[in-house]
Amino acid sequence: MSAADHPWKLIGALVVTAVGSGFLLALVFNWTAPAIEAHRQEAMRRAVLNVVDQAETFEAVVWVEGAWEVVPLDYNGGTRLCYRGLDSTQTVVGYAFAAQGPGFMDTIKLIYGFNPSSRTVTGMEVLDSRETPGLGDKIAKDHAFLQSFKKLSIDPRIIAAAKPSSANEVDAISGATISSEAVVSIVNQDLQWVRDRFEEPHP
Amino acid sequence: MTQQKSFQTELIKGLWRENPVFVAVLGLCPALAVTNSLANGLAMGLATLAVLVGSSCLVSGLRHFIPKPVRISVFILIIATFVTAVDYVLAATLPDIHKELGAFISLIVVNCLILGRQESFASKNPMWLSIADAAGMGGGFTLALVMIGGVREVLGSGSILGFPLFSDDFVPWVVMVMPPGGFFTMGLLLLIMAFVTENRRRKT
Numbered sequence: 586m587s588a589a590d591h592p593w594k595l596i597g598a599l600v601v602t603a604v605g606s607g608f609l610l611a612l613v614f615n616w617t618a619p620a621i622e623a624h625r626q627e628a629m630r631r632a633v634l635n636v637v638d639q640a641e642t643f644e645a646v647v648w649v650e651g652a653w654e655v656v657p658l659d660y661n662g663g664t665r666l667c668y669r670g671l672d673s674t675q676t677v678v679g680y681a682f683a684a685q686g687p688g689f690m691d692t693i694k695l696i697y698g699f700n701p702s703s704r705t706v707t708g709m710e711v712l713d714s715r716e717t718p719g720l721g722d723k724i725a726k727d728h729a730f731l732q733s734f735k736k737l738s739i740d741p742r743i744i745a746a747a748k749p750s751s752a753n754e755v756d757a758i759s760g761a762t763i764s765s766e767a768v769v770s771i772v773n774q775d776l777q778w779v780r781d782r783f784e785e786p787h788p
Numbered sequence: 789m790t791q792q793k794s795f796q797t798e799l800i801k802g803l804w805r806e807n808p809v810f811v812a813v814l815g816l817c818p819a820l821a822v823t824n825s826l827a828n829g830l831a832m833g834l835a836t837l838a839v840l841v842g843s844s845c846l847v848s849g850l851r852h853f854i855p856k857p858v859r860i861s862v863f864i865l866i867i868a869t870f871v872t873a874v875d876y877v878l879a880a881t882l883p884d885i886h887k888e889l890g891a892f893i894s895l896i897v898v899n900c901l902i903l904g905r906q907e908s909f910a911s912k913n914p915m916w917l918s919i920a921d922a923a924g925m926g927g928g929f930t931l932a933l934v935m936i937g938g939v940r941e942v943l944g945s946g947s948i949l950g951f952p953l954f955s956d957d958f959v960p961w962v963v964m965v966m967p968p969g970g971f972f973t974m975g976l977l978l979l980i981m982a983f984v985t986e987n988r989r990r991k992t
Contacts, residue, residue: 595858602862606869613873620880628883715891722890 626658628712629683629696633668636698636708637679638735640670646680648782665778670698679707682779686771689763691715693724697734697772701783705752706743706772709734714764721764729756730765739776745769793913795920802924808901809932810981815901819933820970822892826949829937831885833930835874835893837923840902842870844910844922851911863906864897871896901929932977939973940964 633643646653647664660666668681680701685694693714698707711725724730737743738752745757745766757765808814818836823829843866847854854862875893878886886893896902905925910918941947944964946954963969 590855590857595855598853598855599858599861599865602865606865609869610872613876617876617880621876621883624879624883 632696632710632712633670633681633698636696636710637668637670637681638698638700638707639672639678640698641673643668643670643681645669680779682775683712684771684775686767686774688714688767689716689721693764693767693771695768695771697775699739699776699779703736704739706734706737706739709768709772711768716761716764721761723758723761724764724768727758727761730758732756739780742773743769743776793917795916798917798920799924799927802921802926802928803931804928806925807928807932807981808925809929809936810978812901814904815899815929816974818892818895818899819929819936820967820974822889823933823937823940823970823973824944824965825941826934826937827885828888829933829935830930831878831882832889832892833926833933835878835889836896836899836902836929837926838874839867839870839896840905840926840929841919841922842873843867843902844905844918845915847906847910848913848915848918854911859911860903860907863903863911867902867906868897901925935977936970936973939977940969944969 630643634640637643645656645658645660646667646669647656647660647662648654648667649664653667653669655669656662656666666683669677670679670681672678678700679698681696681698683694683696685692687693691714693716694712695709695714696712697709699705700707709731714722714725716722716724733749733754733756736752737755740753742753744754745762745768746754747757747759749756755765755769757769802808806812809816809819815836818832822832843863846866847863850862871894874896875886878889878893905922909921913921938948941949942953943961944966946952946958946960961969964972
């Protein structure tokens with residue numbers, strides 16, 4: 586080992602590079618974070634209006650002590666943030682819930698609309714996924730699959746089927762069965778929480 | 789081959805004669821995976837170009853200070869930094885393209901083209917030559933991705949940059965935007981490249 590390759594020099598070189606990288610990334614992160622957050626909120630806004638049938642505007646709500654309470658859109662108070670769609674006469678037309686769960690590759694984040702009076706899912710949009718490109722990532726764009734989430738009955742539970750025949754069945758994507766089923770199971774899981782909120786209180 | 793290295797020759801070699809995709813056959817994973825449309829190919833190419841130029845510039849500038857035994861680790865750290873920066877900038881400026889490219893942006897870190905240029909060029913040559921080399925190689929990579937993406941989009945979606953090219957009775961070859969289409973297009977372009985090169989060699 587030559588003098589130039591003394592271990593301290595090697596460690597020093599790595600530490601200096603790592604610290605420099607960290608510093609640079611902190612700068613870039615600070616600089617881009619506001620724009621990324623704005624894009625995220627805009628995507629969320631479009632998603633809510635897309636999954637809640639007939640919604641013109643929406644408001645953010647949280648479930649507090651047995652009732653929905655309107656909160657500011659940038660609410661960050663620990664209670665689960667949900668969205669409520671309103672039509673042009675300010676009547677509530679449905680709710681939207683963001684949910685996430687394990688997919689084939691990584692966590693799938695999605696949002697779905699729910700109409701409590703007809704007990705149906707009114708739409709679903711994938712917000713973020715890392716599913717296999719060309720196969721699993723179709724859950725975000727496959728027309729038939731997304732279409733089958735409109736007017737989808739939640740009773741007794743949602744099922745992914747190759748050839749949907751009843752009101753609670755989703756058109757599973759061929760070649761992306763696991764990802765399709767993952768989406769369905771995320772929605773089913775989340776509906777357990779949602780159901781309780783809209784169940785008539787037992788006497 | 790001991791010809792004098794000049795800015796121009798280093799810049800131009802990557803575009804055609806030593807094209808990273810068609811001649812060196814490097815960086816095939818992104819070249820096949822994200823080129824289902826011209827815009828995606830272009831965005832991926834430009835992101836790689838930015839990372840390559842940034843890393844080559846820094847590696848070349850620091851080449852006398854990087855101890856040999858840890859050089860690869862330092863290169864990877866530098867490359868990963870630029871990739872993450874490009875990831876953030878892309879998410880902030882072009883969210884749709886960023887969503888489309890997804891995980892492949894982070895995977896630029898392991899594109900052997902980039903590490904290869906650091907090891908074989910930037911760590912041995914002055915900064916301005918390294919920038920020329922990186923710009924040329926990145927440009928050649930972008931050119932290749934645009935060509936593959938263009939062919940696949942025209943055949944697979946019947947459009948170019950999202951604008952429809954044919955009348956409504958054109959049935960898109962869906963296979964071309966799926967993974968096999970990447971291999972078909974790649975093979976086709978390699979064949980054309982080999983044909984042109986062979987023809988040229990015979991004439992001289």
